[in-house]
Amino acid sequence: MDELRYPIGLFTYEGPYTPEQRTQLINNLALIPGQYQQAVEGLTEDLLEIPYREGGWTIRQVVHHVADSHMNGYIRTKLALTEANPTIKPYEEARWAELGDTFHTPIQESLNLLQHLHVRWANVFRSMQEADYQKTFFHPGSQQSVTLDHQLGNYDWHSRHHLAHIMSLRERMGW
Incomplete structure (x- = not known):
């Protein structure tokens, strides 16, 4: 594996999670936006254009991708809570990372979005009953x-995966 x-390995679902494990995962979800803010602290516009690996996305693209992905994840969560196994709409994340807003929007906008989105998302998860965690959505992909x-x-x-991309680049580059 590359x-x-x-950098943190592939995702492996080790559930179903206990209530205590879920509490920790939700707390992680609530804290991750601040960790992204710290990860990009002090990086210049030029440094944001450096890919985290050869052939990979730039730091700018990674930050905007996380916001895009997590907005989709939040919507999917709410769909599963309000509909019976709804079919979600997949999206072409690599193509989204090439759209103009990725290159012309300051990353602080996506960092702010993540901060507010994760407050809402964590609150949704905290409000769920045990049975809600077994509700599903169908992924056509x-x-x-x-x-x-x-x-x-x-x-x-996903949060820790992309954060590790940024942090490992910073470490390798000595930033």
Whole structure:
């Protein structure tokens, strides 16, 4: 496995989670926006244009991607809570990372969005009952139904995965 591409490894669902594990995952979700803010602190516009690995996204693209992905994740969570196994709309994340807003929007906008979004998302997860974590949405890409328990673990991983991209680049570059 490519350490630069998957610095914390691939996601493995180890659920169903206990209530205590979920509390920790939700707390992680609530704290991650501040960790991204710290990770990019002091980086110039030129440094934001450096890819975290050869052939990978720039730091700018990573930050905007996390906001895009987590908005989709939040919506999917709410759909699963309000509909019976709804089919979600996949999106072409690599193509989204190439759209003009990625290159012309300051990353602080996505960092602010993440801060506010994660407050809402964490509050949704905190308000859920035990049975709600077994509610599902159908992902046509994988042809599988995904539980909200799995979704919580996956986005905890996703948050740390991309944060590790930024932090490992900073470490390698001595920033």
